[in-house]
Amino acid sequence: MNKVISALEPKPEMSEPHPRVANRLLGALGSRDYAILEPHLELVALPRGKVLFEPGDDVHTTYFPCRKTMVSLLIVTRDGREVEAATIGREGAVGGIVSDGHKPAFGRAVVQVPGSAFAISTSHLEAAKLGSTRFGDLFSRYADALLAQMMQGVACNALHSVEERCARWLLATHDRAGDHIIQLTQESLAEMLGVQRTTVSAVTSSLATRGLLKTLRGRVQILDRKGLERVACECYEAVEGHFARVLPEVDI
Known part of the structure; x- marks a missing residue:
């Protein structure tokens, strides 16, 4: 069964739907693959401004944002300034997507729009990838879509x-x-x-x-x-179009 985070954290919405409905990436999993993850998913509350990891942190947890929840991946400069590299919501996941073993974070992950998410240890996620070719393929394609968003963001910041x-x-x-x-x-x-x-x-x-x-x-x-x-600018359609082509089963 899905667990619920400690009462010390703000409570997620009580009407939170099944994780395969609340998060589109989880919803794209086949029943067999999802069954591998389900016992390890934990419902957590993510208040605005919560830092999920800092640059250099070893990433131990992967988060699947639900409904309106949104997380920003930020690049942090030496003087403390931040610039967003990617935005992740209910269509994706944050942390430990493609890495295996040591997973140091390059940037900072911060909750911009509060809400709930399903969390799972990266070790359980890695085990699921190794146990299912289809599962691994889905997350590899998501990593491709996320990289495309970051690459387009570089061009956008420079040109628009x-x-x-x-x-x-x-x-x-x-x-x-x-x-x-x-x-x-x-x-x-x-x-x-x-x-x-x-x-x-x-x-x-x-x-x-x-x-x-x-x-x-x-x-x-x-x-x-x-x-x-x-x-x-053209970047919006470019990123969303690539996502639709790479992950047609995941509806943003």
Whole structure:
């Protein structure tokens, strides 16, 4: 049976569905492969700002975000600045995806949108990969999709405007959150984009003036999805299109 984290942590939603519904990557597993993981999955609460691992940490746990939960993989500079390398939600997993044995983290993993996740030790995940060719193939393809997101992010940060990048990030988050209202502060968005908060404030104000979104306290409401898609750079469609081709059985 799925276990529940200690009462010292904020409780996950009591209506949390079966893990194969809550997380799309788990849902793509065949019944036989999923049965190998099920006894080891633990339902945990992930509050906003929780650090799952730091650069250099040995990664012992893999997290499968559920529903609206989203985690950012960040690159941290010597002076403490952060820039997002990838966003992971209910379509994927965080930590120990392809590594075997020693798994030092290169970046920092931080919860941006709070919620619940299913956690499993990387040792149990590795055992499942070794025991099933199909299981290993699914996670290898997911690793490919995650790498593509990171590579496209490098190009995006170098070539596109803050407004285009902001629109791309909001679209990707909207996909994963499954709701028009995204639990996100402007400060967090600025950190993800690697810019000043005042810059993000100016960009979101411009988007709001055009009727594309509405900024609320600690939240962003998407009003015109199609309009936001027109503002976003080509990177959004490139990443989502590659994901659909590599992992057609996983619906973001």
